[in-house]
Amino acid sequence: MRGKKIIAFLLTAVTLFEQMSVCCTAGEAETVSISAENSFAVCDGWGTALYRWGERLGENDELMEQAAALLYGDDGLDMNIIRYNIGGGDSPEHSHFTDSDTVIPPWWSAETLDENSMSFTISPQDKAQIAALKTTAAAAGDGAKIELYSFSPPYFMTESGCTAGAVYSGYDNIKSSCFDDHAKYLADVTAYLRKSGLKVSSISPMNEPSSYHWKAGGTMQEGCHVSQGAAQSKLIEELRSALDKNGSKDVKIAAADEADLKAAADGYSALKTKAKKAVGRLNVHSTDKASQEKYLTASAGKNSWITEADGLYTVGSDAGEMSAALGLGRQMIADLTNAEASAWVMRQAVTNSGSGLGLIHENADNTGLELTQRYYAYGQFSRYIHAGSTLIRADENTIASYDMKTQTLSITALNCSGENKTVRFITDGYDILKSGKVSAVRTSGQADGGEHWQSLDNAPKLYRSGFSAELAPYSITTFTVSGVMLRSDGNIGDVNDDGFINVTDISLTAAHVKSIKALSAEKQLLADVNGDGSVNVSDIALIAAQVKGIRRIERSSRYTEDELLTDEETTSDM
Incomplete structure (x- = not known):
């Protein structure tokens, strides 16, 4: 999208300066703390939108199966988040969009605005995108998280009659009489896909809505300005009502897919109370340190995802193809930690051959797919930092996660210098068993002949x-x-650590077991009453028995002092 590319370019320039200034001096030893106190979110996973590439590859079963395995398969990136664009199309009288795959026709026709006579007209583009959605969801398995999103209402619900934006940039483009129609449109598509067997878990009804680059006649893609405050509140409230009415009460609303942290903070703060309660998660496209505090203050208590993510990030002037790979890794770490986000989702994981974006390049003749070093860089995160684990902030080159169920700590570390670098990783807040071991995988060099997840x-x-x-x-x-x-x-059973074991602790544990809201590793530890390493219905029953006075919870030891490592590393060991 035009505006986002401009923003991405500026952010890339800033990022490059920061990266050049903080990369480690060659040969200099470092100490990196991996502290439980720096935990910031429960990982929801990794993924990509299907926009453009899903439509193209969805028409080719062989290539789509290959792409799905590479992105969502166990032997690939092990992604689990899939975003599907609900198109608004454009007037048949318009021809201003430069790429045909930027225009996804609407599911409703202009002649059926009467809500009692709505009918679905699924276009060939949508059929291809749905095929891609089903293929990727099958590859992701039970852990798949499907999110629907919208750039603009159908053109016949807009003031300008154009899905590229309003006549005057910055003017709201949803007809005042069509907020409920658009909400019903989105809710009905949601219900349709769910009935077809797809487990849609969330929907985002806006995309960079406060941006001023959506203008009628634009050439890049659909877009719609929706003013912060009353207008965004109205759309969210209408969508919540429409979802509830058609049996989609469990589908979360994500808002508002703003371009940056400042816009996201301002937009969420301006929502009416009812709309705020209806928002289940905040999506944002890019981050920066300067707006971090404002965003975290505004979004307190809400989960966040980084969506529509990508850019021409580079690190190291003579790193070859690893320059883009390291740049991507650095941006992933920065975005996740700046927004304390639980997911990092690509705008387009598959792009055209020769592009500096994406992870996989589609050959120009549509005959195959080419993996880049960025693909393998992404996998250094997504294959080892799993959904359900707790993300831990370390530094600009390092991020970690802890999985209580498997009792494993994963640490992804970048070396952006041209020489070997020794790093001492110091754990804090953890005990390590004598049976513990360290394994390592690495990506380096070039796409042809380099290391790719090399053990x-x-x-x-x-x-x-x-x-x-x-x-x-x-x-x-x-x-x-x-x-x-x-x-x-x-205290075991006191999940929210408020000094009391009560119904709140039961609710928190039940929400985790039902996959409604995941508990952090520390809270999982307190909820694992029977000490079997997993939070399940047995733990809910034990906490409930304590609350009802039937049976008191007894703290059980998970390990003894004799099982722990006691040796300390010395300088000579390094």
Whole structure:
């Protein structure tokens, strides 16, 4: 989209300056703290929108199956989030969009605005995109999270009669009489897809709605200005009502897919109370340090996703193809930590051959797919930091996660210098069992002949407080540490750690078990009453028994002191 590309270009310039100034001095040893206190979100996963590429590949079963396996398969990136665009189309009298695959026709026709006679007319583009949706959802398996999103209402619900925007940039383009029609349109498409067997879990009804680059006659894509405050509140409230009426009460509303943290903070703050309650998650497209505090204050208590993500990020002037790979990794770390987000979702994972964007390039003759180093860089995160684990902030080159169920700590670390770099990873808030081990995989070099998720033979030695490792030049390495036990001083059963075990703790545990709202690793530890390493219905029953006075919860030890590592690493060991 035009506006987002401008913003992405400016942010890339800033990012490049920051990256050049903070990359490590060659040969300099570092200490990186992996502290439980720096946990910031429960990971929802990784993914991409199907926009454009899903439509193209959805017409080719062989290529679509290949792409789905590469992106969502266990041997691929192991993504789980899929975003599907509900098109608004454009007037048949218009011909201003430069690419045919930017225009997805609406599911309703202009002749059927009477809500009692609405009928679906599914276009060939939508049929192809639905085929892509079903193929990727099958590859992702039970953990698939499908989100629907909209750039603009159908053209016949707009003031300008054009889905590129209003006649005057910055003017609202939804007809005042069509907020409920548009909400019903989105809700009905949601219900249709759910009835077809697709487990739609959320919907985002706007895309950069406060931006001023949506203008009638635009050539890039659909877009619609929706003013912050009353107008955005009305759309959200109408959509919540429409979803509830057609049996989609469990579908969350995400808002508002703004371009940056400041716009997202301002937009959410301006919503009416009812609309705020209806928002289940905040989506934002890019982040920056300057707006972080404002955003985190405004969004307190709400989960966040980074969506429509991508850019021409680079690190290292002589890193070759790893320059783009490291740049992507650095941006993923920055975005997740700046917004304390739980997911990082690509705008388009598959792009045309020769593009600097995306992860996979589609050959010009539509005969095959080419993997880039950015693909393998993304996998250093998505293959090892799993949905349900707790994300941990480390530094600009490092991010970690802890999975209480498997008792593993995953650390993804970048070396943006041209020489080997020794890093000492110090764990804080964890005990490590004697049975614990470190394994490592690395991506480096070029797409042709480089390392791609290469398992490393010489695993670091594990000590009581962590381990040291040498990072290869211009590389991304992911370490998986087993036998890691999270410490907690809280009372078992007191999930919210307020000093009392009551119905609130039952509700929090039940929400986690039902996959409504995941608990952080620390809260999972307090909810795992029977100590079996998993939070399930047995734990709900035990907490309920305590609340009802039937049986008191007894704290059980998960491990003994004799099982723990006691050796400390010395300078000579490094």
